[in-house]
Amino acid sequence: MENLPAHFDSLFTVDCIIFGFDEGELKILLIERNEEPFKGWFALPGYFVEKTEAIESAAQRILYESTGLKGIYMEQFYTFGALGRHPQGRVITVAYYAMIRLTGQKDVKPVSDFARQAVWVNVKDIPELAFDHSRIFRKGFEKIRNKISYQPIAFELLQEKFTLTQLQNLYEVILNKKLDKRNFRKKMLSYDILKELDEKQKGVSYRAAKLYKFDKRKFAKNFHKELSFSK
Amino acid sequence: MENLPAHFDSLFTVDCIIFGFDEGELKILLIERNEEPFKGWFALPGYFVEKTEAIESAAQRILYESTGLKGIYMEQFYTFGALGRHPQGRVITVAYYAMIRLTGQKDVKPVSDFARQAVWVNVKDIPELAFDHSRIFRKGFEKIRNKISYQPIAFELLQEKFTLTQLQNLYEVILNKKLDKRNFRKKMLSYDILKELDEKQKGVSYRAAKLYKFDKRKFAKNFHKELSFSK
DNA sequence: AATATAAGGTGTATTTTTTACACTAAGGAA
DNA sequence: TTCCTTAGTGTAAAAAATACACCTTATATT
Numbered sequence: 001m002e003n004l005p006a007h008f009d010s011l012f013t014v015d016c017i018i019f020g021f022d023e024g025e026l027k028i029l030l031i032e033r034n035e036e037p038f039k040g041w042f043a044l045p046g047y048f049v050e051k052t053e054a055i056e057s058a059a060q061r062i063l064y065e066s067t068g069l070k071g072i073y074m075e076q077f078y079t080f081g082a083l084g085r086h087p088q089g090r091v092i093t094v095a096y097y098a099m100i101r102l103t104g105q106k107d108v109k110p111v112s113d114f115a116r117q118a119v120w121v122n123v124k125d126i127p128e129l130a131f132d133h134s135r136i137f138r139k140g141f142e143k144i145r146n147k148i149s150y151q152p153i154a155f156e157l158l159q160e161k162f163t164l165t166q167l168q169n170l171y172e173v174i175l176n177k178k179l180d181k182r183n184f185r186k187k188m189l190s191y192d193i194l195k196e197l198d199e200k201q202k203g204v205s206y207r208a209a210k211l212y213k214f215d216k217r218k219f220a221k222n223f224h225k226e227l228s229f230s231k
Numbered sequence: 232m233e234n235l236p237a238h239f240d241s242l243f244t245v246d247c248i249i250f251g252f253d254e255g256e257l258k259i260l261l262i263e264r265n266e267e268p269f270k271g272w273f274a275l276p277g278y279f280v281e282k283t284e285a286i287e288s289a290a291q292r293i294l295y296e297s298t299g300l301k302g303i304y305m306e307q308f309y310t311f312g313a314l315g316r317h318p319q320g321r322v323i324t325v326a327y328y329a330m331i332r333l334t335g336q337k338d339v340k341p342v343s344d345f346a347r348q349a350v351w352v353n354v355k356d357i358p359e360l361a362f363d364h365s366r367i368f369r370k371g372f373e374k375i376r377n378k379i380s381y382q383p384i385a386f387e388l389l390q391e392k393f394t395l396t397q398l399q400n401l402y403e404v405i406l407n408k409k410l411d412k413r414n415f416r417k418k419m420l421s422y423d424i425l426k427e428l429d430e431k432q433k434g435v436s437y438r439a440a441k442l443y444k445f446d447k448r449k450f451a452k453n454f455h456k457e458l459s460f461s462k
Numbered sequence: 463a464a465t466a467t468a469a470g471g472t473g474t475a476t477t478t479t480t481t482a483c484a485c486t487a488a489g490g491a492a
Numbered sequence: 493t494t495c496c497t498t499a500g501t502g503t504a505a506a507a508a509a510t511a512c513a514c515c516t517t518a519t520a521t522t
Contacts, residue, residue: 010282012241012323051241051321055312079310079325081286090282092243092325094310165498182501183481190479206497207488396470413472414510421508437468438517466521472514479508488499 010090014058015046015133016074017097017140018066021157025122026173028137029066030129031115037087038130044137045118046093059096066118067100073156074098077143078136085132093131097140099156148174152193152223155214163201163209164188193219241321245289246277246364247305248328248371249297252388257354257404259368260297262346268318269361275368276349277324290327297349298331304387305329308374309367316363324362328371330387379405383424383454386445394432394440395419424450 018029030042045066049058059074074096081092102120121127123141128134148154154170155162168184188194195215200208249260261273276297280289290305305327312323333351352358354372359365379385385401386393399415419425426446431439 010241010243010280012243049241049312052314054314055310055323076310079286079307081280081325083283083285092286092323094312094323163499180482181499182483185500186502187480204498205490207490207499209499394470411511412470413512416471417473418509432470435469436519438470438519440470464522467519468517470515470517472516473512475511477508477510479506481506482504483502486499486501488497490496492493492495 010092011048012092012094013046013048014055014062015044015093015095015136016059016062016066017044017095017137018063019097019099019144019157020102020120021170021173022102022120024169024173026157026170027120027122028126029118030121030126031066031118033114033130034116035114041130042119042121042127043130044095044133045115047114049094055094059094059098063098069100072098072100077140080132080136082132093136095136095140097144099144099153101157101159103159145174145176152191152214152219161197161199161211161213163211165209167212192222241323242279243323243325244277244279245286245293246275246324246326246367247290247293247297248275248326248368249294250328250330250375250388251333251351252401252404253333253351255400255404257388257401258351259354259357260349261352261357261360262297262349264361265347271347272361273350273352273358274361275326275364276346280325286325290325290329294329300331303329303331308371311363311367313363324367326367326371328375330375330384332388332390334390376405376407383422383445383450392428392430392442392444394442396440398443423453 020027020029029045031045033039033041033043045062047058047062047065049055053061055076056074059076060070060072063072063074064070075098076094076096079092079094083090085091085093126134126137129137144153148171154167154174157170158166164185165181167188168179168181171184172179193215195213195218197211197213199211201211202208251258251260260276262276264270264272264274276293278289278293278296280286284292286307287305290307291301291303294303294305295301306329307325307327310323310325314321316322316324357365357368360368375384379402385398385405388401389397395416396412398419399410399412402415403410424446426444426449428442428444430442432442433439
């Protein structure tokens with residue numbers, strides 16, 4: 001890097017909003033910081049990006065360190081670089097979100113030294129976070145709320161097999177409003193991206209619902225984002 | 232920055248896609264590089280972000296140095312940080328786009344030492360660019376193409392007063408397809424964000440069209456992005 | 463003055479999409 | 493057997509999107 005202007009040196013990090021859906025609640029993973037600054041505060045999982053590491057790889061690494069999961073799709077949504085955002089100097093952060101399946105085992109393995117603990121927190125109960133992470137969270141949450149309205153990204157939060165009611169509940173939690181059951185089903189099925197299974201829900205004390213799967217292949221074939229002006 | 236890990240030092244830049252609309256063509260501003268690497272290549276206007284400069288400020292500065300314009304709205308759309316993107320080392324770039332009015336004076340003032348010249352190039356004729364700028368351009372162009380379909384951002388490219396035909400032409404160039412005149416007008420006017428002026432086009436050798444203005448106030452009142460599931 | 467040229471400006475019928483809305487069916491628990 | 497809880501379903505009305513063609517107006521040309 002000999003020819004580059006050394007006086008522009010700066011640091012940058014990746015921060016992740018990791019969404020999970022559990023018992024009808026949309027949650028994100030927060031860590032309690034174990035080092036200064038903001039020791040004892042809650043924060044988004046994130047860390048410095050290594051010199052020889054692509055940003056995406058760093059995001060994947062942080063996801064792995066926080067949840068033990070690999071190969072999850074993550075989407076970069078914004079880069080925050082206000083001057084005062086880090087009390088010790090200029091640190092820019094690239095923010096990603098991920099949506100993961102909390103497959104029963106929602107126990108989060110202890111992350112690293114810098115975190116005392118990691119906890120799932122309902123998006124409705126997020127406390128004030130370290131640095132500008134509250135702002136990052138709000139922006140990311142807004143992003144998925146928009147995105148879910150025109151792209152079926154919600155499936156990643158559900159178990160592989162799910163009922164339409166579960167899917168609808170998830171939409172309702174993300175959009176923060178009640179949806180009409182018949183209209184929701186009609187519309188969702190009209191996308192033709194679900195595969196109806198020969199299987200039913202088990203262990204419920206009422207009529208069991210049909211199970212569905214998200215069908216990636218159908219999705220790829222049928223889902224072309226419609227633009228407003230078609231002619 | 233004493234406590235921060237110095238071995239993570241990295242550099243970052245801002246790159247800008249500056250869109251302009253001129254004589255029915257959508258163009259972006261490119262510079263011809265006057266220094267290595269990629270000396271002689273065309274590239275997006277961009278430069279290193281100073282240590283004491285917010286990212287947005289850097290984007291504004293680069294826009295100013297490229298066009299002489301200040302206070303133009305710019306939108307950050309992605310951050311590129313692949314390992315090999317800069318031949319001399321790890322350089323991350325935050326990409327912005329801006330849409331500007333080419334008010335007759337489309338002469339671009341010589342930028343800085345690092346650029347030999349700056350030119351407006353039709354988006355259909357963009358050559359292979361330095362670094363990963365071709366990729367950045369494609370992503371940014373795709374972004375505005377999507378965005379224009381649900382947010383009226385196109386006005387920024389037109390003169391303050393414009394005809395509906397001019398507006399339609401702009402949409403057609405960005406979306407790369409023909410639109411129906413009657414449907415376009417119906418829809419655009421139904422948004423109720425335009426102010427019809429008591430004025431007509433001048434200097435044309437055919438029937439002069441009514442002029443319109445974009446009405447920011449109406450826009451703020453009437454434009455709430457509609458989501459797919461309203462109930 | 464008449465004519466040619468070029469774009470401006472307008473309405474309606476059809477189709478598609480969205481919305482509102484309520485009852486019966488199924489399964490397990492008591 | 494009854495009760496409780498959720499599953500599952502259809503239709504009519506409204507709104508939005510689409511397809512489509514002709515007359516009007518201003519200027520330039522003869």
